[in-house]
Amino acid sequence: MSSRDNETAAAIARAATSFDGAVLGIGLALCAASTWAKYFATSHALRRIRLAPSAPISDLRSLLPSSSSDDDEAALIVVRGHVQPRSAVDGPPWASAKSFGSLVSQGSGERAVIVKQTQTCLYNEWRGIFGWSFDLHAIFAKSWKEQRTSSFRSVPFILVEGGRWPRSGYVHVNLDGSDHPLPLTTVYHQLHPIQATPYTLFQAIFGNGYPVALLDEEKILPVGKEITAVGFCRTRDGALEVKSCQELPFFLSEMTKDEIEAELATNTAALLWSGILLGTLSIGILGYAIARNWSRWKEWRERRKRDRELRNQAASVPSGMEEELGEVPDGELCVICLMRRRRSAFIPCGHLVCCPSCALTVERDSFPKCPVCRQSIRSSIRIYDS
Known part of the structure; x- marks a missing residue:
């Protein structure tokens, strides 16, 4: 680091x-x-x-209420089946055999009902030769590091019962309003290097990050894949339809x-x-x-109260202060002001090194310490010669 x-x-x-x-x-x-x-x-x-009940597609109608015209009257069900394009039902008789009406993956050539292509521009994390990098860049690096462009293509599809299709029923899958993750399969994943430009040199010098590669991915939902649908099932125009429930974390999944x-x-x-x-x-x-x-608040309140008392005591100090400004030997001068005689001793260390005025100044600090031994002090006392 x-x-x-x-x-x-x-x-x-x-x-x-x-x-x-x-x-x-x-x-x-x-x-x-x-x-x-x-x-x-x-x-x-x-x-x-x-x-939620789980039943074969051919038995779904028995799980629905007598009148299920909207989501409020629809039944929450769990159904598992194989993916087929809707054209297998609406199209000509040979549509199911040749997957008529489905999409074709550019990466693998497979037939699919959903194709998602993503291109991600990857940036380096070098800070530049001058080391100029704003700290927030490290926090939000993920959003600045990758710039994505994606395309999403889909065709209407149905779930059919494996082993019995086309002799069994089917259920339409409605993706409208669904933001759940889809059980897509990655069929193409390749990293393409990006050729440097003169602008890239300036980006590298100043540490702003520069693109180094382009990650190209393609994910599909292939025809014939077995998946599980968890959602509201209802009849629409005489056909069964399953729609996602936004309160559930799953809609279409590979898991049972x-x-x-x-x-x-x-x-x-x-x-x-x-x-x-x-x-x-x-x-x-x-x-x-x-x-x-x-x-700490109680200590601050007590210290503030003590400061008020010290200020009241200090009001009487200047009256006799001029007596301390005469000829004073060097060994008896205050270690702070070097002008007045040492008259105040600190408690608890007992050092007699300050005049009354400087002792009050020391006591008013947030964390008062003796100027000689650096020990924390509570107060000071005036010393009088006999």
């Missing part, structure tokens, strides 16, 4: 531990609240998926229902213990910070 990164990490650590860890405690409390929110959402999704339940159960347990741990740490740190800052 470079010195600049070390300084950034140290600054973040100082900010987190400021106010005796109050900032760190608040941050942990926010993380705990977010973790608990995710825990309740995941556990709720797990209960709903466990209660049992595997989905096992993953959600693992995530729920991890979120539960993470929430307990983060909540306990945040409560402990915030409790310690509150106690420490309460003690």
Whole structure:
């Protein structure tokens, strides 16, 4: 790790531990609240998926209510089937055999119903020969490091029952309004180097980062792939349709229902213990910070009260101060002002090294220390010759 990164990490650590860890405690409390929110959402999704019936596509109609015209009346189901383009139903009789109406992958030549192409421009992390790099660049490097351009193509598709198609039924998959991840398969992945330009030289000198390669990827949902759909099922124009449920973390997945339940159960347990741990740490740190800052506030209040008393005492000091400005031997001069006689001894160290005025000045410091032994002092006392 470079010195600049070390300084950034140290600054973040100082900010987190400021106010005796109050900032760190608040941050942990926010993380705990977010973790608990995710825990309740995941556990709720797990209960709903466990209660959702799972049946072959040919038996789906028996699971639907008598009138299911909208999502409110639709049934949450889990169904597993093979991907086919909708043209296999709407097209000519030979459509299913030749996958008529599907897309063709440019990378592999496979038939697919979804094709996603992504080009990612990768940047280097060198700071330049002058080392000019803003600290926030390291924090937001991910967003500046990669610039992506992507294209997404899809055709309507259905799920069919394996081994029985076309003699069995089918269910349409509706992707409208769904932002769930899709079970895509990577069929093309290649890194292309980028040729340097004169502008690249200036980018390298000043440490702004320059492109070094272009990552080209292609992902598809191939025809014939077996997937699981978790969503609302209803009849639309006499045909079955399944649509995503935004409250659930899954819609289309390669996993079976049992595997989905096992993953959600693992995530729920991890979120539960993470929430307990983060909540306990945040409560402990915030409790310690509150106690420490309460003690400091009481000490500040007592010190302020003592300062007022010292100022009242100091009001009477100038009346006899001129007596101390005469001929004073060098060994009896105040070590601070070097003008007046030593008359005040510090408590508890007992050093008699300051005049009353300088002793009051020392006592008014935030952390008063004896100018000789550097020991913390509580007060001073005026010494009178007999």
